[in-house]
Amino acid sequence: MTMDRVLFGDNQFFGVNHMSEDKARAQAIRFQHLPAVLATLDDAYREGIRTFVCTTHDRVGEICDHFRANRTEYPDYVFYPCMPYAHKYANAVTEFGIVEALRKFLPDNGAVKSMVKGGVAIASKDVEPLMQLLVDAEMKMFAGMSTPIIFIQNVVTDLLLGLGMDEAFGLFSDHVRLKYNAEPGFITMNLPRLLDALDRQGIENPIVCANFNKIGFRMCGGVELYEKTVRERQCRLIAMSVLASGAIPPREAIEYVCRQPQIQSIVFGASSRANIQQTKSLIDDMWQTAT
Template structure:
């Protein structure tokens, strides 16, 4: 895609299928996480759940750049008729992939394994901090492109930066990296950039400061204040007063809130545009879809 392409506003669906359940991630129960990891050891089991979700009326998969998702993308490209209307929201990077590479190859070896332009990397290493400042935008964009390779040929209208990086950048005060991500995602992929965070109020302040208007931001938003860094009151004020497009995650607080009261609470916060949830069975997916349709009338959005 031409680097002159500018993304249009993409209307997100009300419900998005997440992928934590595929990779053994559960924030309340290690036992349940292990059981899920065992169940989804092969790509067939992951694909089966995605097909069920499509059959039940969902059409958006919000997923990490885990190697298994690369296998799923291959299946979708090879037999698109099995996945009608599927849209993917990549969330990058998959942090464990980089952590494992650092453990195996060391910091420089890991960077070389993910960044194809070794000349630029060598210049950064030789030149130190001044060269690093000059080349950092090129390095970030190369890493984005490396992460996006698995999705080639598939619709990816929103591309998210994972909270492990977003919150690290917040802590370092490296706000310009958000602007680099924003520009590259829009120009190279014609997509809307999204940001995942564990500290919604702080991120909104920083994005305002660098001029990113009305951003797509995914954060923990739920009735219990579960994992909502900064406190429930700060999140309530952000939803009511700030200009952004909220995507709520952890709405069920890892099973501590039943689906109906969880979604009813979200429904009372009309500012929330989308809900991402993980589910691994037809009954769970169908039940969540049914409640959402009662509350909002639909789980999908009209064409952008």
């Protein structure tokens, strides 16, 4: 499949800013109501950005409802779901415990109740049925929407890497391909190590979303290792955090990323149409120059 060069992210809608708590709070306040979120997505759409890379935050369900109800206005709109939304599960586990949290999010039927009774699936490391049910539960909000790529969030990806549970990547890949006719995607803070794990699972030319910027911001292993990785390893890379949360001037940041091999797309978030327009224009221009 061919991904758009420019993708729109959702961090700004949920008060996520890795460099400034003040900016994060301001964004959370600004986007606390759905109309402000939809207006910004419309701004991005008018600038030619057709793909929304989003978590499975409850508010995203409301966004999907809007797009379902207005299909004729967005005939070519695409969602790239990223799951799970870790805070949702962490809060539930804190409040209810692991088993009750699973019951809260999974379908209420006898098979599920049997599986999670006493935490049997977790204790036995029988992750396949649990993973499938969690993915299916998260995907319900995207029913009827175009979701050609489904991502595992970096919190889970990197936890699985740390635990050495490579097989979970293969199970996820098989499930999203068979049930949703989608390609699997993997978000990570450790690109080199993830590619090793995916190689071991026979996942060829994977779609990976990773931080990529010239100062090594949130890049485990550093800039030189990442540059070597994209020169020598095969993957379809989506670059995120290219501006390093504002630490690098936009033109300088985007020029650097567009020069790298195998980077197929850049995902970014912005709060105003002016910033959306500026960033997309820079990406388009720099990629044209690089090619």
